[in-house]
Amino acid sequence: MSTPARRRLMRDFKRLQEDPPAGVSGAPTDNNIMVWNAVIFGPHDTPFEDGTFKLTIEFTEEYPNKPPTVRFVSKMFHPNVYADGSICLDILQNRWSPTYDVSAILTSIQSLLHDPNPNSPANNEAAQLYRENRREYEKKVAAIVQESWNDDEDDDDEEEGEKS
Amino acid sequence: MSGQMSQESDNEYSDDHIEDDEDEYDNYYYDNNDDLDLDKPKKSDDPEYFEFDLLKVEDVERLLNEEVEALCTSLKITPSLAKMLLHAHGWQRSLIIERHQRDPEKFLVDSRIVADKKNISQDNIMGLTHTCPICVQQLSKDEFQALSCQHLFCNECWDMHFNIQINQGLTTGIECMGKDCKLLVPEDFICGILKDTSMREKYFKFSFTDLIKSHSQLRFCPGPNCSIVVQAKEPKAKRVECNMCKSTFCFRCGIDYHAPTDCDTIKKWLMKCADDSETANYISANTKDCPKCHVCIEKNGGCNHMQCSKCKSDFCWMCLGEWKTHGSEYYECSRFKENPNIANESVHVQAREALKKYLFYYERWENHAKSLTLEEQTFKNISTRIQEKVMNNEGTWIAWQYLLKAADLLKKCRYSLQYTYPYAYYLDRGGRKELFEYQQAQLEAEVENLSWKVERAEISDTGELENLMDIAEKRRLTLLKDFLEV
Numbered sequence A: 001m002s003t004p005a006r007r008r009l010m011r012d013f014k015r016l017q018e019d020p021p022a023g024v025s026g027a028p029t030d031n032n033i034m035v036w037n038a039v040i041f042g043p044h045d046t047p048f049e050d051g052t053f054k055l056t057i058e059f060t061e062e063y064p065n066k067p068p069t070v071r072f073v074s075k076m077f078h079p080n081v082y083a084d085g086s087i088c089l090d091i092l093q094n095r096w097s098p099t100y101d102v103s104a105i106l107t108s109i110q111s112l113l114h115d116p117n118p119n120s121p122a123n124n125e126a127a128q129l130y131r132e133n134r135r136e137y138e139k140k141v142a143a144i145v146q147e148s149w150n151d152d153e154d155d156d157d158e159e160e161g162e163k164s
Numbered sequence B: 001m002s003g004q005m006s007q008e009s010d011n012e013y014s015d016d017h018i019e020d021d022e023d024e025y026d027n028y029y030y031d032n033n034d035d036l037d038l039d040k041p042k043k044s045d046d047p048e049y050f051e052f053d054l055l056k057v058e059d060v061e062r063l064l065n066e067e068v069e070a071l072c073t074s075l076k077i078t079p080s081l082a083k084m085l086l087h088a089h090g091w092q093r094s095l096i097i098e099r100h101q102r103d104p105e106k107f108l109v110d111s112r113i114v115a116d117k118k119n120i121s122q123d124n125i126m127g128l129t130h131t132c133p134i135c136v137q138q139l140s141k142d143e144f145q146a147l148s149c150q151h152l153f154c155n156e157c158w159d160m161h162f163n164i165q166i167n168q169g170l171t172t173g174i175e176c177m178g179k180d181c182k183l184l185v186p187e188d189f190i191c192g193i194l195k196d197t198s199m200r201e202k203y204f205k206f207s208f209t210d211l212i213k214s215h216s217q218l219r220f221c222p223g224p225n226c227s228i229v230v231q232a233k234e235p236k237a238k239r240v241e242c243n244m245c246k247s248t249f250c251f252r253c254g255i256d257y258h259a260p261t262d263c264d265t266i267k268k269w270l271m272k273c274a275d276d277s278e279t280a281n282y283i284s285a286n287t288k289d290c291p292k293c294h295v296c297i298e299k300n301g302g303c304n305h306m307q308c309s310k311c312k313s314d315f316c317w318m319c320l321g322e323w324k325t326h327g328s329e330y331y332e333c334s335r336f337k338e339n340p341n342i343a344n345e346s347v348h349v350q351a352r353e354a355l356k357k358y359l360f361y362y363e364r365w366e367n368h369a370k371s372l373t374l375e376e377q378t379f380k381n382i383s384t385r386i387q388e389k390v391m392n393n394e395g396t397w398i399a400w401q402y403l404l405k406a407a408d409l410l411k412k413c414r415y416s417l418q419y420t421y422p423y424a425y426y427l428d429r430g431g432r433k434e435l436f437e438y439q440q441a442q443l444e445a446e447v448e449n450l451s452w453k454v455e456r457a458e459i460s461d462t463g464e465l466e467n468l469m470d471i472a473e474k475r476r477l478t479l480l481k482d483f484l485e486v
């Protein structure tokens, strides 16, 4: 069935394939266009460099009038990411605009890895280390970058299954 | 500080206030001309005097419409725009006109009503059709609308956007859907698009509330299910009583009236009490042991002057000290004695001292609040007592009315007294605090005297009780005059 949300998600997917932004990728799951898997590569010159972080994006029929729910599946250590992987980012809450698409969401999250906002901490430990002890912060981030490769291997079968 | 005034003096001011005399004279003259009702409080000697009107919804609608129309005529703009400007600038019409005259374009851009030239979208419709960036439908060009920012969206997407915003309670704050566009959507644009009439009704209902909230001279009565709106020329922290639902509240902040404490302080105090409710719970008990014979005594009236039912000793409910000493030294009971050396103590001692201080004030605050509810019972008891007395031919019903009047005044004094404790808690140490606590203690003493007498008065006590009422009210007004910010 083609609802406005589904029609729009098809357009978002097309745009993501035709004009892919650097360092992010995403696609609907096989059996449900309302649930997407995405990957953000840790940006260069940040402690997240070389990490491959997986996320899920869940849309409702109210998309794009309401933002989707975005969550890191890979373990994250970041001032604005909660323990359950959900993200504190204004455009996913009160500053959402129906003109944002999946590409805009993913690039916004990517730039959040660049520039954490320590004023709205979702992870107090990360926020405190980011402010006061950058070396320890980077050490903790390096650990989750390593972990992000591990869960790559774990899910390899699953991923291949999805791509076929 | 002496309460005695010379007999010749025709007002309560002493000689060092002589420069005020002319004002006093003016007010005196004015009052006499204007209101002949002698019972009515006068501006000059009542620190709680406040002029306000109670309006019905229709009255408010008319009032707002008049203001909107006046602005439309001055600026030659639509009512929808005028409403936006009034809402954004607290209904200060002269300020709006002045800023508009100085630079109309900049003013409208700053007020988020007209798009800044550099933010206007170049996304024009070239052919006969256009693709909506939100629903990606290709539609005929007359299906599209945009505000001055030229962010084009199809009517269906606008409608969806407005529905979602209104359901979240937004009306006057609804913005354009464009990326990073903060332009506000005017009422006529929204109503031109909303298909659902019930949604339109909802919009008007919510935006009416929004408009009143943005108006500094208006306030909704906070009473449950009450639709009265209070109007006052000056938005002051003064007492308002709603004649529909009988609630009384502060005009400026809308919560329970709180003189002499100001709006910010009472909010801080109430938040502190909510945070520390656990700590404070243990003092909420309604029973204490007699300090002499240790029998358990229950407090069942408002009065702090307790008499043990067993050993008949008189003591103070708050501090458990002998009542005799309270006549002259009430000061010691209502004042918290701070450790003068506290700055040099350890963190632990300081924390304990801070808690002790808070509990001291909290206990007195809470006690008056409780006494006030007990006073309701006293009021009922008095009514029954009067009935009995009249039946036994001890005075007429009319003659006994003074007692109900006294109970009423007692409530008023106790209420003010309750709100002196948050004030004292936040007051810095020094001369002003000492003066405040002195006056507070005086009021405490008079309130307890009155309370004790009201519970026991006979018909022959009329004169004495009236005298006590007079003193208590004078003490209350003196304290408010000196410490209530006007």
Ligand SMILES: [Zn+2]
Pocket: B132, B133, B134, B135, B136, B137, B153, B154, B155, B156, B157
């Ligand atoms: Zn559309």
Ligand SMILES: [Zn+2]
Pocket: B147, B149, B150, B151, B176, B177, B178, B181, B182, B183
């Ligand atoms: Zn716009």
Ligand SMILES: [Zn+2]
Pocket: B221, B222, B223, B226, B227, B228, B242, B243, B244, B245, B246, B247
């Ligand atoms: Zn009311």
Ligand SMILES: [Zn+2]
Pocket: B237, B250, B251, B252, B253, B254, B255, B258, B262, B263
């Ligand atoms: Zn107030």
Ligand SMILES: [Zn+2]
Pocket: B290, B291, B292, B293, B294, B295, B308, B309, B310, B311, B312, B313
């Ligand atoms: Zn006793």
Ligand SMILES: [Zn+2]
Pocket: B316, B317, B318, B319, B320, B321, B326, B333
């Ligand atoms: Zn006492």
